[in-house]
Each structure stands twice: as structure tokens, then as C-alpha cells.
Amino acid sequence: MKRVTIYDVANEAGVSLATVSRVINGSNVVKGGTKQKVEEAIEKLGYKPNAIAQGLALQKTTTIALVIPEASFTYTGQIINGLLDVAKIYKYNIMLHTTTEGINEINDIIENIIKSRVDGVVIYNDKLMREELNTLTKYNVPIVIIGNKVSDAKISSVYVDIENAVYELVMKYLEGGKRDIAIIQDRKNGYSIDQMINGAKKAYATKGLEFNGYLEIPGQYRTSYDFMKDYLQDHKHDLIIANRDSQAIAVVNAAKENGIDIPKEMEIVCVIDTKYNSMMRPQISSFAIPSYDLGAVSMRVMTKMLQENTDDIDKEIELSYLFTPRQSTL
């Protein structure tokens, strides 16, 4: 099919292109008769407005860039779903970018985002990337950060107070006389882990104690499972807190291997879980982090930033978590 433009439609309908444009954009100044002629022409020619040309003329693309870390779709999937659902409602398109480890990588993405002239960018990334954000704001691109509490003239954020979640959890255990608490760390997810550790530290400090239950594990399930199997032979804790359910599961399985009864001898909690947690035995107690909402609300905030005066919006939105006890805790 030959490319059909607004001119072709105008010719076919015997009107000017301005009129066609009006019809496309639902202007109600067009007379019924002409409108119908135009619509028939559009139908007949199979005309679809060129969003690129519209973008050029209007200086906006109605697309949002979404930046997420590569690989972990298990956890970001729900965020994406939430974001896309809201984006659909407001007719925004989503350009997907994933970040890998390299620093150059991220600069390429920023460059790319600026060139593509998206109307805004939503970032879910564990690393804060202050500097990269600055180049984005320099180009006046509105930003929404998922998972971190930050804000600025052009930056909003939607997050869950994980630090406090862990604080409350640890406090409960400390008050129950259980003091041997460890937090699992891996090299990824640095920011989340930092928050978790801060929460624990705070709780310990409240009790006049010092926290140092760091448990550094490898990045993959298999290796961390092996690691834990060794580790648990001569260590045990009252409570182990993991970031992801997969890490918690590694602990659970390793504990089984060592004949450690969960939850009686050792309890386990994770911060974020997936649908697979419900298939495990025991199921891991977790904080119900509202992933879908994180995505949906972020996109909603973005649409607001794009419509209203930025000053009038709530720039930092905290979503609530809910501790959900399951079989891995008493």
C-alpha cells in the first residue's frame, strides 16, 4: 500500500488539509457534512495519521521511556504491567530500555532517550545515578523514580519505605528477645539492601545494640544455595532477612539440607516475593510490596507532571507495605 498522507485525504474529500487535521483531532468546529466526507475519505484510503510528523509539529511524542535493570523481570514484571495499564489509558507509548552493568551503557541510554525526545522517563533502578539524572533534567525531561525517595524540580518518586519495614520487623524480634538477626546481601540491588541494613541498624541502635549481621552471598541461586549449605553447618540465626524470595528459598532449602527446622529453629523473611512463593513449602513470610501499584502510580504521576504545573504535584509518593506472615516465621 502506498503511503497515504493528510494531503491525499484532503484531495479525496475535496477539502483542505487543515480540515482533515481538524477532523482527526476531533475539533468540533467542522460542519457535519464535511466531517463525514473526510471520514469517508480516511476510511477509503486507509489513512492513519503519522505520529512522527505530529510529534515534530507538536513538540511531543506521547511516549515515555522506561528504564529498568536487565534480567530481573521476575520482579519488575508487575511494575511494567502497572505502568503499561495506566499508560494505555492516557494513550502513552512506552519505550523500553534495560541497563546492564557498564557505566558507558547507561550514558548511551541517556543519550538515546534525549535524542528520541520522549515526553518523560520512568526509572526503576537500584543504583541512584545522580549524575545521569542531572543530564536528563538539564534537557528538561520530567523524571519519575521508582523505589527511591528523591525529588527535585523535574523529578518525582514513588517508593516503599523498606527501611522502616525492616526496622519494624527487627524491632519486633528484638523485643521478643531474639537478637541474632542477619541480612542477606548480594552485590546487586545495592540500594534496597542499604535501606534494609539501615532499618536493622536503627532498630538495634534503639535497643542500645550494634547490628552487624551481614551475610554476603553469591548472585545466583545455585551458588548461594551451595554457600548457605556450608554456612549453616556452623551458623544459625534467629532470623534471616532476604531481599528476594529466591534468596530466601536458597536459605530454606539449605536449611532443610542441614536439618534445621524452619521456622522453629530459624525464621526467614523476604522483602519482595513472586507468585512462585505461593508454590513453595514452606511459603516465605514477606512484605507485600505493591509492585503493580508502584508502576501504575509512577505512570499516573508522570501524566500529572506532563499536564499540570509541576509545583502543584505531590512529588514524593510513599506506598504502603504490609507484612504478611507465612510458614517461614512463627
Added chain:
Amino acid sequence: MKRVTIYDVANEAGVSLATVSRVINGSNVVKGGTKQKVEEAIEKLGYKPNAIAQGLALQKTTTIALVIPEASFTYTGQIINGLLDVAKIYKYNIMLHTTTEGINEINDIIENIIKSRVDGVVIYNDKLMREELNTLTKYNVPIVIIGNKVSDAKISSVYVDIENAVYELVMKYLEGGKRDIAIIQDRKNGYSIDQMINGAKKAYATKGLEFNGYLEIPGQYRTSYDFMKDYLQDHKHDLIIANRDSQAIAVVNAAKENGIDIPKEMEIVCVIDTKYNSMMRPQISSFAIPSYDLGAVSMRVMTKMLQENTDDIDKEIELSYLFTPRQSTL
């Protein structure tokens, strides 16, 4: 920061915009000196070419639309990663669209895709959507289908022969004298299930038998677990084949509940699994479906379609699977 255009750069450098354009696009006819002047001006002004304007002028957007079903990122995540990695190499952007159930929904997406003038679209969807594909080809958009074997002037496909995978598996069991085989179905993933059933039918037919081991289950883990718990009280099979590991896990857990020994009394295989499978006990035997490769190869094929004469490319690419026995089979 004020919007800086190619004109500004031209002024700053004291050359015409044509020259700036040449420098941006790496034309080697520009003299060293001028080139440097231009580059300095670009640097000084922080100029980034407007991809939208380029798209208009060049009639191409260097972006590809990716269409996937909503929700199941657990399984599509790797596909996306593969696709993005290759897209990055060839400097293509990815526009992400997810399909939900409604039929109108999908038409909206197609409409949207056409308007956005992407250079091509990659579709991973269980429903074949012949008609929708037609409207896309009518507008000359190159298409790559993941998971289905289809091809056409403007359509390529990358897939795994699941029918044959199941055929071989079932044959093996039939030859071992095990004839009570069932395939789990849910309403989603219709096409994959059809292939699986066809494979089973073929195998049975080869042996002069008829296959009718359909096992219709609910869509969610919890409900299908409950269903299986009931079902297994008075049914048992030699082998149950599921599409997803989550479904297989529902069976495994329900079997445990009923004191059925897996794999001794009943064996279970799934077609696609996730990293969570390795955390389960027993681990489900599965076909190693190369998800990442499905994505990567699809994107690679797309780049070829975009560069070469479509006739010269291999339009149907079959990726191989590998049956991986684990603890759920003997």
C-alpha cells in the same frame, strides 16, 4: 535548557546546517577543520539530534514494536532480554505493547503501531491473529512472529517445534508401555497447547491408539492446585505434561498432598520452565526452550528484513529444544 537545533549549531560553528548534518551522520566529505568546528559547537551547546525530525526526513524511526501478552513476564522476560540485547547492537529502540484479552484491545494496538511508524514489529503471542497481521502487512510493516511457524512476503518466524518435542516424549513413554498420558490445558496459551496435543495425538496414532488425555485446569496456581488435589484423589496418570512449570508444580504439590510418589507413581514434565524450577523439589523435567535465543534471533531476523531483500532471508527459523530430565521423571 533551551531547545538547541541544528541551526543553532550551524550558527555557532559558522557553517550551514547541511554541513552540520553531514558531521552528525559521519559523512567523510567534510574537511577536518570544519568538522572540528562543528563538533566543538555541538559540544558547547549540548546539541542532540532530534530523532523525531530525523525520522520524518528519513521515513524511518529505528524503533521496533514488541507485542507480548500481559502478565507472564516470568516466561517472556528472557525473550525480551534477548531481543533488547540484539536491538542495542543495531541501535534500535523498542516500543513495548502488551495485549490483554479483549479483541478491541488488539486492534487499538495495531492502530497505534501503524501510527507510530515503527520500522517493524515483533510479536510473541499465543493467539495467531491472522486478521490483525493482515492489516499490518497491508501497511508494509515487516513482522517477526515468535513461537509460531508462519511466513509470508513480509512475515518471518522464529519458533521451537513443540509439537515434535511432545511427540518424541510421548512416543518414548508409549514404547515403554506407559499409555496413560495427560496434557494439562488452561484457557490461555491456546496455541502452545494445541501443538502439544497434536504431538501427543500423532504419537498415539503412530501406535494405532487414540489420545484423549485432556486435563482442563483453572488459570491460577491456587485454584489449579485445589483442582488437582481433588482430581488426583481418584485419578492417576503415568505421565502428565504441562506447558508451564507453575502448572507442573501445582500437580506436584497436589500429588504430595495425596501421597502420590513422584516420579515413581506418576511422572511430570513441563515444556517451559523458569529459574524457580531449580529451587523446587522435585525439580520438574522440562524441555530447555531457548527463550533468550528466541528473542535474540527474532530481532536479528528483523534487522535482516530491514536491510536486505526480503526474499533472500530465511523466513522460518526453527530453534532446537533439549529434553532435560530432572527429578520428576524416572
Added chain:
DNA sequence: TTGAAAGCGCTAACAC
């Protein structure tokens, strides 16, 4: 080697 100018397809003042 560089510049001038005609598009690419559309929107939005402005004029009629």
C-alpha cells in the same frame, strides 16, 4: 568541500 532549498507529514495561527 560547502551551501541553498525542497521536502518529510502534520499543527495552528491567521485570514477569509
Added chain:
DNA sequence: GTGTTAGCGCTTTCAA
């Protein structure tokens, strides 16, 4: 109500 026209920012002939 409808048409005319000047952009939006870039690429690419065609001349010089």
C-alpha cells in the same frame, strides 16, 4: 466553517 501558510528539525539532491 474552511483555507492558507508558516513552521517543527532534519536529510538530501543540486549547484556552486
